[in-house]
Amino acid sequence: MSMATRKIIHCDCDCFYAAVEMRDDPSLRGRPLAVGGRAETRGVIATCNYEARAFGVHSAMPTARALQLCPRLILLPPDFERYRAASQRILAIYREYTALVEPLSLDEAYLDVSGVDHCRGSATLMAEEIRARIRDQVGITASAGIAPNKFIAKVASDWNKPDGQFVVRPQDVDAFVAALPVNKIFGVGKVTAAKLNRLGVHTCGDLRGWSVADLTREFGSFGASLHQLCRGIDERAVQPDRIRKSLSVETTYTPDLHDLAACRAALRALLEDFHRRFERVRDRPPVHKAFVKVRFSDFSRTTAECLSSAPDEAVWLRLLGEAHARKALPVRLLGVGVRFGEHADSPAAKLQGSLFEAG
Numbered sequence: 001m002s003m004a005t006r007k008i009i010h011c012d013c014d015c016f017y018a019a020v021e022m023r024d025d026p027s028l029r030g031r032p033l034a035v036g037g038r039a040e041t042r043g044v045i046a047t048c049n050y051e052a053r054a055f056g057v058h059s060a061m062p063t064a065r066a067l068q069l070c071p072r073l074i075l076l077p078p079d080f081e082r083y084r085a086a087s088q089r090i091l092a093i094y095r096e097y098t099a100l101v102e103p104l105s106l107d108e109a110y111l112d113v114s115g116v117d118h119c120r121g122s123a124t125l126m127a128e129e130i131r132a133r134i135r136d137q138v139g140i141t142a143s144a145g146i147a148p149n150k151f152i153a154k155v156a157s158d159w160n161k162p163d164g165q166f167v168v169r170p171q172d173v174d175a176f177v178a179a180l181p182v183n184k185i186f187g188v189g190k191v192t193a194a195k196l197n198r199l200g201v202h203t204c205g206d207l208r209g210w211s212v213a214d215l216t217r218e219f220g221s222f223g224a225s226l227h228q229l230c231r232g233i234d235e236r237a238v239q240p241d242r243i244r245k246s247l248s249v250e251t252t253y254t255p256d257l258h259d260l261a262a263c264r265a266a267l268r269a270l271l272e273d274f275h276r277r278f279e280r281v282r283d284r285p286p287v288h289k290a291f292v293k294v295r296f297s298d299f300s301r302t303t304a305e306c307l308s309s310a311p312d313e314a315v316w317l318r319l320l321g322e323a324h325a326r327k328a329l330p331v332r333l334l335g336v337g338v339r340f341g342e343h344a345d346s347p348a349a350k351l352q353g354s355l356f357e358a359g
Contacts, residue, residue: 008111010156017047018035039067052073055070080280083106090134091103100113113126124146127144144166145158146165152173180203182206215227245339250334256331260321263331267317287308291305294323295331296329296332303323
């Protein structure tokens with residue numbers, strides 16, 4: 001299907017955890033509110049409402065820092081059972097419009113509505129109707145982006161937050177993407193954005209002057225993706241039955257972490273982020289392995305992993321020591337994660353079981 005005929009909606013609930021808390025306790029409305037870990041346990045903010053954001057509080061910020069910025073911040077622990085219940089109701093609404101729904105987490109999803117008859121086939125009207133139903137039936141608000149592909153739809157969903165939507169028509173894609181800052185490109189984090197800026201690249205339009213060869217030389221295999229995305233090209237399909245094989249988080253440090261003790265201290269913030277994301281994964285398969293990834297100051301990389309049935313801080317600390325000992329250099333990047341196995345009732349798991357039971 002050509003980009004001109006694809007219709008992708010990216011729906012993203014507004015400050016989801018905080019929105020559910022305000023829905024269930026209206027006295028919280030209008031007051032700075034965050035959901036996250038406690039400051040004394042080096043917790044981080046999972047999400048916060050717009051009143052808290054006015055003080056500079058944002059997700060992934062250490063809770064201690066958030067409380068410095070906003071001393072009157074109301075901090076609540078996450079209640080994932082309620083968040084999952086709200087998420088299931090929202091997904092049920094999406095699936096009334098299309099079977100092609102790809103959840104990314106509890107609070108966001110892609111919908112491919114190409115060829116769908118609802119609302120006379122208008123993706124814009126479908127997004128408006130879906131958002132109205134979420135507001136009326138679930139009691140929170142959502143924003144949406146409508147575009148010919150996933151990359152642009154996700155960017156567009158952030159354009160008129162909160163409780164808004166934005167459409168990028170096929171004929172507007174080129175100009176829309178050309179003006180985007182490079183940090184809006186899927187996969188470009190703070191470190192890559194900073195490197196691009198140092199190279200004189202600030203917008204996708206700037207990036208279009210670089211050849212695939214030049215981008216590959218500077219950014220490795222990611223260079224080819226940069227070359228495509230800065231032109232608004234994204235052929236990824238919405239995948240409703242995507243099987244997650246792993247989950248991980250990582251951070252690049254400036255300056256480098258100079259020894260193992262510094263790495264162990266930095267690991268705790270990573271684990272907070274990991275557990276927050278782990279709880280948001282729907283229908284996750286069983287954990288099969290744990291791993292730690294390290295990139296040293298000389299840019300060499302190593303990964304240590306072992307069998308593990310659940311996220312376990314002690315296991316990750318042991319793997320960190322094992323990985324760090326391989327070079328014992330300063331560390332510029334740390335990552336932690338798990339690899340998933342098969343669900344017990346999956347075809348692959350059943351086949352594996354039958355092989356072990358044979359004979």
